[in-house]
Amino acid sequence: MNDMRWIAEATCGQARAGHLHTAHGVVPTPTFMPVGTAGTVKAMTMDAVRSTGAGIVLGNTYHLMLRPGPERVRKMGGLHKMMDWSGPILTDSGGFQVMSLGALRKLDQDGVTFNSHIDGSKHRLTPEISTEIQHALDATITMCFDECPALPATPERIEQSMALSMRWAARSREAFIARPGYGQFGIVQGGTERELRERSVKALTEIGFEGYAIGGLAVGEGQELMFSTLDYTTPLLPDSHARYLMGVGTPDDLLGAVERGVDMFDCVMPTRAGRTARAYTERGTLNMRNARHADDLRPISPHCDCLACSRHSRAYLHHLFRSNEILGPMLLTWHNLAYYQRLMRTIRAAIVAGNLPETAAKLRADWAAGDWSEDEFPQPKMPPVP
Known part of the structure; x- marks a missing residue:
């Protein structure tokens, strides 16, 4: 194998997309x-x-x-x-x-x-x-x-x-x-x-x-x-x-x-935040201890397929943190790291496509907009309780 090297793929302004070649794989x-x-x-x-x-x-x-x-x-x-x-x-x-x-x-x-x-x-x-x-x-x-x-x-x-x-x-x-x-x-x-x-x-x-x-x-x-x-x-x-x-x-x-x-x-931010009930999302940071999540049956984010979002609700995450259950930090850390990786993939794709300025403007506008309303991101319809 050759020496460690970084190989450029695309640029957009000063931003760069590339691949880092190492003994343990390509990043x-x-x-x-x-x-x-x-x-x-x-x-x-x-x-x-x-x-x-x-x-x-x-x-x-x-x-x-x-x-x-x-x-x-x-x-x-x-x-x-x-x-x-x-x-x-x-x-x-x-x-x-x-x-x-x-x-x-x-x-x-x-x-x-x-x-x-x-x-x-x-x-x-x-x-x-x-x-x-x-x-x-x-x-x-x-x-x-x-x-x-x-x-x-x-x-x-x-x-x-x-x-x-x-x-x-x-x-x-x-x-x-x-x-x-x-x-x-x-x-x-x-x-x-x-x-x-x-x-x-x-x-x-x-x-x-x-x-x-x-x-x-x-x-x-x-x-x-x-x-x-x-x-x-x-x-x-x-x-x-x-x-x-x-x-x-x-x-x-x-x-x-x-x-x-x-x-x-x-x-350490995404992991530390996961242990302290803070969720990073496309709409900014959410506090899972906040009482407004207690009856919210939606996942943290409609765009995330991590275990926390694909299997559980905000209400459950809220309960776990209020009860000091260790599963809460585990699930929320998973979610935060998944969000950070998804963000990097989005940014990388925008560099390759040559539209990073437009993508960056949308990302910042979405972070500033705050949490999704229930009109944008409705509560799921739950089956009747038998």
């Missing part, structure tokens, strides 16, 4: 990666994840190094075998999670020493260790180790962080063990400072990676500033490589980022 892009932080997409079996149309999932170095540990994962046949997922897996390097530990970690030029949030035990991550762990996990896509400061931050702090991340990127690349169909992505940093983003892209492309991620966004700067940063960052990235926006986001975030040339996404 149509744009794509959304369900987050399987600790070797599981929360509340989902991998058969359920597959049923949504997902082609690639994400795991996390920090969490998996703490438990069950990379050697234990290796003994179980790697992350693919352990999770029962034969498709590609991208592993976040752990940098963001370590940086979020605050007082539990100590940063130096070589790496980070930190205390586990689980039991307080001391651990060390460097670019080399992170890359080695991801190799032990058998990650299809390895992320380079970086530092991501929370925004807002001073330009001086962001510049120091970006420069350190670029040095770590070079060390991560040096430690990466090349295998056919496997790859490593560099991570562009620089906050919302244009000159720093430009310097970061230049440093990473000189090193050379199989793909490029945009990090350090969706960390408190707001959508408008995130989009303006993408406006000048994505055009700097090679046209021939996949582009991945890390940790983003809402359906509107995904659409706006695709319009600006991004190919890959991950975010």
